[in-house]
Amino acid sequence: MITSSSLAAEARATSPGPPVSTVAGREASGEHLGGRGRPQRLRRRTDRVGGAWLPLALVALVLLVAFAAVTIGGTVTPAQTLSSIAGHLGLPVAPLSRLTDSIVWELRLPRVLLAAIAGAGLACCGLVLQAVTRNALAEPYLLGISSGASTGAVVVLVLGLGGGAISLAGGALVGGLAAFALVFGLMGGRSAGAGRIVLVGVVVGQFCSAVTSLILMAWGDADSTRGLTYWLLGSLAAARWSSVLLCAVVVGIVIIVLQSRASSLDAFAFGRDAAASLGVDVGTTRIVVLVCAALATAAIVSSVGAIGFVGLIVPHAARLLVGGAHRVLVPTSALAGAVFLMLADAVGRLLFAPQQIPAGVITALLGVPVFIMILSRRERA
Template sequence: MRLRRTSIAFLFLAAAAGLIVSILMASLFGSADISPFDVVSTILRHIGLDEMAPAPALPKLLDALIWESRFPRVLLAAAVGAALAVSGAVLQAITRNPLADPYLLGVSSGASTGAVAVLLLGIAGGISLSTGAFVGGLVSFVLLLALLGGGRVASPSRVVLTGVLVSQFFAAITSVILMVSGDANSTRGFTYWLLGTLSGSRWEGVTVAVVIILVGILAVLFFAPALDAFTFGWDSAAALGINVTAARVSLMVLTSIITAAAVASSGAIGFIGLLIPHAVRVLASPTHRLLLPLSAIVGATFLIWVDTFARTAFSPHELPAGVITALLGAPAFALVLKRLES
């Protein structure tokens, strides 16, 4: 047992260290040649720790490049990756479906409808595309919850099927808006956003998204015992003293909020919420007290490097991060399916 705890502690420390290093290293990549000491110094100065900076101050242009462009984008990638990985792990436990992902409840389709409504119809003029997407995601979840009778539903399969229904409904609305009101340029821009991109990250939006996602993940951690019980079925969880309806509804609300925040900030980036929890289960204990935080760290690290590759590999052109995750996720998904069959 002591060895086991030591191994888990080492795994956590290694994963956390890898995430910190990834945040700093990813901030180096780009058109301008900037050293690691310059990145660290710039960050320390902007958070009020000037005396700890290991390098002199950069010119204003390079300083802005790091602090206003690269660093917030890397932080947003970490937050979105963590949100999707945790949401996937939670929904896989709730539905007892190893193929569940964060978009199972239709939140991404609702977010897409909210985004296209703001972009093309000018609904609630003055709000940003990301705000419209966040509101749209929450509206889709409210509809899902209403169809489930406020969460009082008898089977995981009903949750899955209702999520598919809501997703298709909002996808249809999005298609109608695009057909009626979209032109070539707006449709192209919306399609690029929908594929999943972290470009255009700015501190205002990043700060809001990071706070929502971080608070949501911390709240989900309190339900780790309930999630462990859910893996044996809802009836078994009730026999163990879990208030199944309250826990299920609370977890669906939390995952919908953090998924909506992630999609509103970056579009729909696929496969992270599906595959990262499975990868973590192979490396560590499947108990959610360990699975959830490790999934968050691994998901954050993974998306940081995916986005770094997407924005630098084909410079000056930039690929949507969702395209890269799909290219990597498809063969990995085939391996997961093979493992589930065996």
């Protein structure tokens, strides 16, 4: 006997499931990604490291490495370092000799702080450029900014443009921003694809490098060539409080802006069309990210020269620690980049003391094997 209940059971058993339009609607809205368009997989990978304690541990590590970097070298003791810093902060401490105080406050502390700020900025810029271009090899110098900064520096150093009113760092800053303006003009606007951005950046970088070489060959002398070469290696020896202030303001603002775009950067992992379907304004987000990366990189390069590999390997190391969610990746990359560059500069100061090795040389020597190790681990995974 067929009853109404058996008919209902048969209907449920043979039901084809929800309509395709319903599934597509959930996919477009991001509901299947765990709410707010953020993949549940990214959340699980972030939670595996223990969300709260890792940033605190990295902050403690940054402070510990910074204090150690200021005190190493045998000239001042940790107690003298603390006394110098406390005295300049207005705390009641016994005064130090003028030489010791100058070593700590005018030489070492600005150098260490600039290394931390530059490392944080380069790491965050590399992170977001890898996200928006979907290119694992993207780094802050992808946009030709480093080559443009070199051109600006050599124009000031060799040709004397500005009549002494513009310093080497000022010329580098103007040159880096001019190179990015050229990239932005050739990029094709908001609709530019990731491949076009990379190609335009490479072309502009090569053009600026050619102009730099031409100026050095035609008008440069041995002293100017040697000085520019040392600057291009990336050195923190000329760090001053004015450079620290400039980079701190620019990098701080950039990191805040990038952190506010964390959800949009997550969506870029699925491609441009998928990000648009999740409600992300792809064109605006890409322009904002590129402008932020250009400003931070130009300010950093103008202060410390071209220091490579920080923006390339640190984001990959951060992803291995916390996964792919940018709300955690941005601060983690900033802290890890600060530690990495401070350690690189400290090694450069101690390795062949009293001769100092530029930090850019140390980051390259450390970066190549670390990057190979990261690639090998990702292949095994």
